[in-house]
Amino acid sequence: MTILTGAPTAHESAECEPDYVQLLTPEGARTEHPDYAFDGDDDLVRTLHRDMVLVRRIDTEATALQRHGELGIWAQLLGQEAAQVGAAHGLRRQDFVFPTYREHGMAWVRGIDPGKLLGLFRGVDHGGWDPAEHDFGLYTIVIGAQTLHATGYAMAQAADGLVGSGDVTRDACTVAHFGDGASSQGDVLESFVFAATYDAPVVFYCQNNQWAISSPIERQSRTPLHWRAPAFGFPGVRVDGNDALATYAVMRAATDRARSGEGPMFVEAYTYRMGAHTTTDDPTRYRAGADVDAWRRKDPIARTEAYLRSVDAIDDAWVAGLEQEAADLGADLRRRCRELPDPEPLALFDHVYAESTPEIEEQREGYAAYLAQFDTTGTEVAR
Incomplete structure (x- = not known):
């Protein structure tokens, strides 16, 4: 019998886990996994890349607006674009999403006007979008609370007969977003109990960016987070969160499973928060620059661009056009933010x-x- 005497580091877990799903290497090369496959074409990869570039620009502009006193605070997304954009495209339109406060990429793909996000962080409204219109809930500040909301919503979907009919246009599920820090909250574990007990069609999607503000993942769990799922009675999988193709494939499979009536699943998107926890945080006080540099070489946007260039799916003119689109989006957001009326x-x-x-x-x-x-x-x- 083997006895674990020490906690694996975050990097050891990522490199050694056999179920670490990666379909696109950091160098932009396609690879295969025995259980998950990307069923999209290069047009979809272009869409994923475009969305990640635009979402990063939203994040950059919002950070700058906060620095200029136009926003009260901003929760940065930098480095987590693939974890959100890929997963968002893996959903069906009728699936309902419960976000935390950093799901800007998921919000973008679900059709939320980024100006609504600025209103929230400026403090002039509570979000402003209609959750029913986008099947996307309002941002949740209370850490972990949304997992209970999502589980209850999923139980209602099952009670309403929206699960297991085989109709892909009708069957639905729920996705609960949270981070590695929230995984230490009692609410999250309680939601696991209810989801498993009632076989709720919910996917628990944890973006493990390895830092709960200043607490590293090694201080929160002695094993990879997705290992917790089997103890509650449902499967868990770890996916490369900087690989948009892999997050798409895993989310598509997990939600298909939930919609078919097979119950909950835990997905751990292993990524890295390149920026600060929020604009009130200084990450240089608690993490090493070498770690940041190592993860910068795994940049999700550089990864998809390398692949698309390797198959001649994009060229310099296409990239320049996208850069201009991002610049126009940034200028529009700056103008609209400053024009937001006080309530x-x-x-x-x-x-x-x-x-x-x-x-x-x-x-x-x-x-x-x-x-x-x-x-x-x-x-x-x-x-």
């Missing part, structure tokens, strides 16, 4: 409940009286 102060009472209550109305009147003490310039009026 009416009393509007915060409008949607507390479907129907207002005497208590809410009393609070509204009290706050209105408080605001009446100020003139239109914000100067307090002498009484």
Whole structure:
């Protein structure tokens, strides 16, 4: 009997795990895996590449806007584009997604206007998009809470007969996004229990970017995160999170499985947070520059570009056109962010409940009286 005496490091786990799914190497070469295959063509790879480039530009512009005082905070995505864009394209339109607060790539692919994200981080609204229109929930700040929401939603999908009919246009499932830090939350483990017990059609999609703010993954788990799944009664798999083809293939397989009625699955997208946790964080205080440099050589965007160039699917003119599209998107976001109107102060009472209550109305009147003490310039009026 072999006894594990020490925790494997994150790099050891990635290199040694037999179920580490990779379909495109960091050098841009296609490879095969016995259990998962990319069924798309080079047109789809171009789409994945384009979306990753544009999502990175959104992230870059939002970071700059925060630095210029236009946003209150921003949760950076840099380095995790393939983990989100590939997985997003692996979904069916009717699948419902519960995000955290960093799913900008998933939001982009699901059709969320990035200006809505800026409004949220500027603090002028709560997100502003209709979850039902995009099958994409509002961002969740409470760490891990969305996994319980997703599990309950998936249980309702099953109860409504939306699972296991064989109709690919109708059968649906739910995807719960969270990070390696959230995997230490009790809510996440509770959602595993309910999902397994009720055979819920939910895919738990963990982007393991190896840092829970300043806590490394080695301080959170002594084994790879996807190993937890079998203990709860459902399968888990680790995928190269910097490989958009692999995340697409694994998500497509996991969601197909859930929709068919085979129950939950855990997907660990092994990636790296190249930027800060948020714009209030300084990652140079707790991680080595050599690690960042090593992961920079695994850049997901450089990977797909290398492949597309190797098969003559793109050329310099196409790349230049994409760069201009990204620049135009950035300029548009800067303009729209600065034009975002401040909300009416009393509007915060409008949607507390479907129907207002005497208590809410009393609070509204009290706050209105408080605001009446100020003139239109914000100067307090002498009484």
